[in-house]
Amino acid sequence: MKISDGVQMLELYVEAFDSRQELNPTLIWDDETAILIDTGTPGQLEQIRTAMNEVGVSMGNLKAIILTHQDIDHIGSLPEILNESSGGIEVYAHEVDKPYIEGELPLMKGNPDSMAWQLEGLSEEVRQKVLASVENPPTAKVDRTLVDGEELPYCGGIRVIFTPGHTPGHISLYLKKGKILVAGDAMFSVEGILQGPHQPSTPDMDTAFQSMKKYMDFDIEKVVCYHGGLSQNNVKNQLEDLVRKV
Numbered sequence: 001m002k003i004s005d006g007v008q009m010l011e012l013y014v015e016a017f018d019s020r021q022e023l024n025p026t027l028i029w030d031d032e033t034a035i036l037i038d039t040g041t042p043g044q045l046e047q048i049r050t051a052m053n054e055v056g057v058s059m060g061n062l063k064a065i066i067l068t069h070q071d072i073d074h075i076g077s078l079p080e081i082l083n084e085s086s087g088g089i090e091v092y093a094h095e096v097d098k099p100y101i102e103g104e105l106p107l108m109k110g111n112p113d114s115m116a117w118q119l120e121g122l123s124e125e126v127r128q129k130v131l132a133s134v135e136n137p138p139t140a141k142v143d144r145t146l147v148d149g150e151e152l153p154y155c156g157g158i159r160v161i162f163t164p165g166h167t168p169g170h171i172s173l174y175l176k177k178g179k180i181l182v183a184g185d186a187m188f189s190v191e192g193i194l195q196g197p198h199q200p201s202t203p204d205m206d207t208a209f210q211s212m213k214k215y216m217d218f219d220i221e222k223v224v225c226y227h228g229g230l231s232q233n234n235v236k237n238q239l240e241d242l243v244r245k246v
């Protein structure tokens with residue numbers, strides 16, 4: 001789905017789960033650079049490639065991949081993408097989630113307890129598949145860590161907003177061109193309505209709500225949630241309402 005000129009929300013589907021789940025990485029590009037924010041679950045390389053080709057961006061154009069956080073549905077196809085490239089893609093993430101992404105520490109949500117809400121209602125076969133993937137998660141080197149407030153000089157400027165809570169190293173990205181907030185999993189959305197942090201998958205709800213206050217410093221017209229997609233109607237009011245409850 002086109003969000004703005006040079007900003008595309010990819011629509012990936014996880015077919016393995018009983019209910020078809022949509023994941024929404026964001027692709028940003030201009031004449032010089034293409035950047036992908038988050039990479040789907042393991043095995044989604046071809047879906048990502050197809051979605052990128054549809055807007056005329058090839059894997060070879062990718063200069064960087066930004067990970068909003070360590071969860072497997074965000075880092076999943078990273079090694080596959082890097083394998084294909086000739087080494088020209090830099091991987092960015094926040095320092096706190098870096099050791100999990102690099103495999104130094106086990107993923108925080110990589111055990112049956114933390115995944116109970118996701119496993120509920122799945123057939124035993126699918127359940128085992130999901131558990132096997134988190135027990136042996138994909139790993140990749142993080143080339144550069146990002147800090148709160150910094151601005152990456154790509155595609156009109158990308159501001160980093162440190163938004164811990166969903167994981168301790170979670171970041172959101174603000175795309176100056178288009179006034180777009182890429183929220184990752186700091187919030188989820190249902191039919192264009194922002195819902196705040198997703199309780200079952202957010203270990204620290206208090207911190208997650210506090211993090212959302214940082215959005216008030218930005219002039220936001222559109223929000224892309226990784227789960228739930230685009231919200232663009234009165235998002236400023238929606239955000240104010242959510243933050244007011246804190």
Ligand SMILES: [Zn+2]
Nearest residue numbers: 071073185226
């Ligand atoms: Zn997620």
